[in-house]
């Protein structure tokens with residue numbers, strides 16, 4: 001496995017690979033890799049000749065009071081996880097190579113970025129789409145893999161790729177959970193032992209809403225009430241949003257159906273966690 005840390009070298013590598021007829025899969029990440037990331041890599045491994053994993057904590061998607069500087073980083077451990085999952089290349093650029101002096105071009109997807117994380121993290125998706133567009137231009141993948149844990153991010157990237165006629169396929173992958181149900185996330189590393197236990201309320205409330213839905217409940221008001229009750233009784237849990245939306249358009253719904261997305265963002269102390277489910281889908 002190679003580690004490439006310059007944009008020019010990565011582009012040269014991908015240009016050569018494409019010239020010799022090879023296909024490229026890309027798994028974009030911010031590092032501190034866990035089995036959620038590895039599941040994307042393992043799928044990427046089966047779908048292309050060359051698997052590239054990018055590791056870049058992208059400054060433009062963090063707000064001024066967010067955790068850019070404290071975001072967990074461990075390249076040595078990441079190297080082991082990526083190698084075990086069959087990666088050929090880790091692309092780990094420096095910020096001043098991605099955003100050199102004079103940088104001033106951004107990609108902005110307009111509507112699907114407005115609710116949920118777009119509302120609570122202003123500018124976040126502009127940073128995500130800009131860096132992902134850059135990664136696509138640098139790595140030139142045929143296929144790129146994203147997790148459904150970041151459900152809105154996947155919808156935003158699909159929109160960008162369609163609207164800008166980007167010539168690659170986007171694959172959305174299921175949420176990987178810890179044995180007790182907590183969605184894997186690099187930010188779980190911030191949780192103390194009590195917060196870690198309390199954080200199970202996210203998955204518990206998703207399961208409760210799905211259970212009500214399976215037993216015939218279609219009122220979003222009643223489903224939301226159940227979710228709010230479960231989360232608000234947990235000490236230290238503060239709901240950022242608990243929203244029911246159409247899983248394709250992300251528009252708000254009042255009556256649930258099989259394709260309704262229940263999306264959560266909850267602060268456990270200072271750690272902001274997200275999770276979601278589509279009510280009619282098996283978990």
Ligand SMILES: Nc1ncnc2c1ncn2[C@@H]1O[C@H](COP(=O)(O)OP(=O)(O)OP(=O)(O)O)[C@@H](O)[C@H]1O
Nearest residue numbers: 029030031036146147149150175176184185186187
């Ligand atoms: N538990 C998971 N299951 C499946 N995919 C995941 C999971 N966690 C992250 N991913 C996906 O991995 C990719 C990189 O995500 P990222 O590096 O932000 O990891 P993360 O664990 O979500 O970190 P964070 O704590 O910042 O949310 C994204 O496409 C994301 O959706």
Ligand SMILES: CC(C)(CO)[C@@H](O)C(=O)[O-]
Nearest residue numbers: 028029030058128131150
């Ligand atoms: C897609 C991504 C790597 C862009 O920085 C990031 O938002 C993430 O890790 O989900």
Ligand code: BAL
Nearest residue numbers: 030061062124150153
């Ligand atoms: N997983 C999305 C990256 C972020 O929270 O900034």
